[in-house]
Amino acid sequence: QQTLKERLAELIPAEIENVKAVRAEHGKKSFGPVLVDQLYGGMRGLPALIWDGSVLDPDEGIRFRGKTIPEIQDLLPKAPGGSEPLPEGLFWLLVTGEVPTQAQVEALSKDWAARAAIPEFVEELLDRCPPTLHPMSQFSLAVTALNHDSTFAKAYQQGVSKKEYWGPAFEDCMDLIAKLPNIAGRIYRNVYGQGKVPAIDPTKDYSWNMANLLGFAEKNDFVELLRLYITIHSDHEGGNVSAHAGKLVGSALSDPFLAFAASLNGLAGPLHGLANQEVLLWLRKMQSKIGENATDEAVKEYVWSTLKNGQVVPGYGHAVLRKTDPRYSAQREFALKHLPNDPLFKLVAQVFNIVPGILLEAGKAKNPWPNVDAHSGVLLTHYGLDQMNFYTVLFGVSRAFGVAAQLIWDRALGAPLERPKSYSTDAIKKIFAGK
Numbered sequence: 001q002q003t004l005k006e007r008l009a010e011l012i013p014a015e016i017e018n019v020k021a022v023r024a025e026h027g028k029k030s031f032g033p034v035l036v037d038q039l040y041g042g043m044r045g046l047p048a049l050i051w052d053g054s055v056l057d058p059d060e061g062i063r064f065r066g067k068t069i070p071e072i073q074d075l076l077p078k079a080p081g082g083s084e085p086l087p088e089g090l091f092w093l094l095v096t097g098e099v100p101t102q103a104q105v106e107a108l109s110k111d112w113a114a115r116a117a118i119p120e121f122v123e124e125l126l127d128r129c130p131p132t133l134h135p136m137s138q139f140s141l142a143v144t145a146l147n148h149d150s151t152f153a154k155a156y157q158q159g160v161s162k163k164e165y166w167g168p169a170f171e172d173c174m175d176l177i178a179k180l181p182n183i184a185g186r187i188y189r190n191v192y193g194q195g196k197v198p199a200i201d202p203t204k205d206y207s208w209n210m211a212n213l214l215g216f217a218e219k220n221d222f223v224e225l226l227r228l229y230i231t232i233h234s235d236h237e238g239g240n241v242s243a244h245a246g247k248l249v250g251s252a253l254s255d256p257f258l259a260f261a262a263s264l265n266g267l268a269g270p271l272h273g274l275a276n277q278e279v280l281l282w283l284r285k286m287q288s289k290i291g292e293n294a295t296d297e298a299v300k301e302y303v304w305s306t307l308k309n310g311q312v313v314p315g316y317g318h319a320v321l322r323k324t325d326p327r328y329s330a331q332r333e334f335a336l337k338h339l340p341n342d343p344l345f346k347l348v349a350q351v352f353n354i355v356p357g358i359l360l361e362a363g364k365a366k367n368p369w370p371n372v373d374a375h376s377g378v379l380l381t382h383y384g385l386d387q388m389n390f391y392t393v394l395f396g397v398s399r400a401f402g403v404a405a406q407l408i409w410d411r412a413l414g415a416p417l418e419r420p421k422s423y424s425t426d427a428i429k430k431i432f433a434g435k
């Protein structure tokens with residue numbers, strides 16, 4: 001049976017030729033005009049990056065290597081007795097474009113378990129963080145420190161040839177993904193006083209081990225939730241802040257640990273990954289203000305008061321999507337199956353019926369529909385993981401899958417240093433003077 005690295009080694013030469021052919025045929029073609037507004041407007045819609053793992057359609061949502069979320073839920077291998085896809089399989093798909101066999105997925109689980117230990121000094125680093133330091137800051141700190149043992153950085157120092165970059169980058173990416181549960185578990189236990197971090201069980205899958213490190217492995221539905229959660233949070237094409245930050249920093253040949261730490265720092269922003277924490281805070285504040293089982297009228301009033309205070313409704317809107325996020329829908333399906341009577345889920349569903357109409361009426365947001373973050377917190381809370389400051393860490397563990405897959409390909413295809421051109425407002429005025 002082939003390992004992921006062996007399969008990748010086979011695929012790379014053909015993909016190098018494929019990219020050459022695409023560039024020879026289309027390389028000089030224009031993608032349309034660039035508007036000055038796009039320079040000021042966060043580069044929205046600017047075609048600027050290659051990202052192979054997934055592509056986001058504004059109306060349909062994400063496709064991982066061409067496959068929708070329902071398709072991957074159907075196609076990817078499951079744990080024995082489980083019904084959600086194993087993130088191991090999603091990683092194989094992101095890297096190769098191929099659906100792996102059950103045996104290949106099991107081999108990945110074992111490989112990651114074998115790589116999972118973190119250096120003692122990183123454990124000490126985490127143990128010394130004050131519990132008041134946000135879990136995402138601790139996470140980023142620890143991932144940066146993993147660069148101490150980077151295979152890529154070492155190979156570069158030893159003069160590895162450009163053609164061989166992908167091998168050490170692959171090793172770092174595998175180590176990165178493998179070590180994240182131990183980092184996340186340690187942060188969780190330190191910050192919330194949950195005792196000692198248990199050992200990794202090499203006979204179990206990645207999500208089971210993640211759940212066990214957090215202290216939730218005996219809840220089988222929670223383990224299933226994590227399998228789904230990691231899978232759907234893994235990748236959302238290349239232009240979002242965390243994906244782009246990782247790719248950008250990787251383009252300087254910073255090793256995958258340094259590159260992914262940059263992703264985490266971006267994910268920690270409230271307009272991006274931190275929105276899952278913000279959603280729960282917002283729901284809790286709403287409950288304390290208007291009580292449980294509030295009327296639609298009371299919820300409407302609360303939503304309007306959020307907008308009137310100049311705040312965003314967390315979990316709603318998206319820079320690219322223009323419909324309900326299929327990652328939201330997948331989580332809603334999970335809730336309908338496993339926790340239909342949970343009071344907080346009922347509130348999330350009630351909010352779903354109310355917020356889009358208000359955002360449309362307010363007339364500013366281009367997309368009034370919920371995104372992935374509107375739903376994840378209520379699921380985690382249901383199983384007792386109610387420490388919302390920790391939620392973005394789980395998003396971060398998942399996002400490593402997508403960023404790592406692209407970092408491997410960027411090094412395999414010799415992606416150059418990213419360096420777009422910037423202009424001053426004065427320069428813009430001069431360029432267009434009299435035009």
Ligand code: AMX
Pocket residue numbers: 240270271272273275307311312313314315316317318319320364365366367371372373
């Ligand atoms: N509530 C209130 N106002 C909103 C809004 C929301 N949920 N979504 C967008 N708007 C406002 C914007 O703030 C902006 O106002 P402005 O003109 O006064 O600056 C206006 O509508 C136009 O924004 P847009 O073009 O529709 O969105 P964008 O591409 O600039 O930003 C996003 C996208 C996600 C940052 C924004 O919708 C938002 O702030 N949502 C709430 C936070 C959130 O859920 N983030 C998570 C996104 C998913 C993820 O990355 N994990």
